[in-house]
Amino acid sequence: MKHLVCPWPLAYLFDNPLRRLLHNPEKILGAYVHPGMTVLDVGCGMGFFSLALARLVGKEGVVISVDLQQEMLQVLKKRAIRAGVADRLQTHQSSPEDLGLTARVDFILAFWMVHEVPDRAKLFRQLKPLLPKPGHLLIAEPKIHVSAEDFQETLDLAADEGWCQVGSVRVRFSRAAVLRVSPYSL
Numbered sequence: 673m674k675h676l677v678c679p680w681p682l683a684y685l686f687d688n689p690l691r692r693l694l695h696n697p698e699k700i701l702g703a704y705v706h707p708g709m710t711v712l713d714v715g716c717g718m719g720f721f722s723l724a725l726a727r728l729v730g731k732e733g734v735v736i737s738v739d740l741q742q743e744m745l746q747v748l749k750k751r752a753i754r755a756g757v758a759d760r761l762q763t764h765q766s767s768p769e770d771l772g773l774t775a776r777v778d779f780i781l782a783f784w785m786v787h788e789v790p791d792r793a794k795l796f797r798q799l800k801p802l803l804p805k806p807g808h809l810l811i812a813e814p815k816i817h818v819s820a821e822d823f824q825e826t827l828d829l830a831a832d833e834g835w836c837q838v839g840s841v842r843v844r845f846s847r848a849a850v851l852r853v854s855p856y857s858l
């Protein structure tokens with residue numbers, strides 16, 4: 673599996689209003705995200721899901737949107753202002769080696785991003801302390817880049833880092849799973 677980071681201008685190809693026909697954020701996330709939650713969108717890109725998360729958590733909630741690329745975050749900030757949700761959305765630029773996060777969150781989304789990370793085990797290790805045990809991590813990976821074997825390898829790496837799969841969700845053109853920190857994990 674190649675670990676190429678999506679160049680930011682390419683994000684306009686899939687992050688556009690028509691995408692809702694394929695990826696309805698409320699359908700994908702609605703069972704896991706509720707008003708008042710603090711949620712993390714890791715590898716948020718231009719924020720197709722961050723903006724939807726901001727609507728789902730409502731005025732009392734917080735969305736932390738993290739990406740490597742400053743250009744993605746700049747577009748997201750402008751979109752958040754236009755959508756009237758900038759008050760509950762924080763952006764954070766991570767480095768390739770380190771997410772640089774300490775916040776505790778109630779839910780994590782990693783949509784079409786894990787395959788871009790060279791050290792997936794380290795990513796799962798870094799996410800673990802951010803999410804208390806009842807919280808969910810939803811991973812979706814694009815079928816075009818991630819074979820069933822690659823996705824299973826990702827789930828196995830997550831399991832080695834103390835995550836267990838507790839569900840799956842249907843996401844078009846994607847392989848997806850819902851994970852939790854294992855109750856037996858230290």
Ligand SMILES: C[S@@+](CC[C@H](N)C(=O)[O-])C[C@H]1O[C@@H](n2cnc3c(N)ncnc32)[C@H](O)[C@@H]1O
Nearest residue numbers: 678715716717720739740741766783784785788
């Ligand atoms: C294909 S885009 C998907 C964006 C968004 N999740 C979506 O579904 O529209 C993948 C994003 O993950 C980001 N990314 C890749 N590796 C990352 C890392 N190690 N830490 C944070 N973001 C990363 C890229 O910069 C890119 O914006």
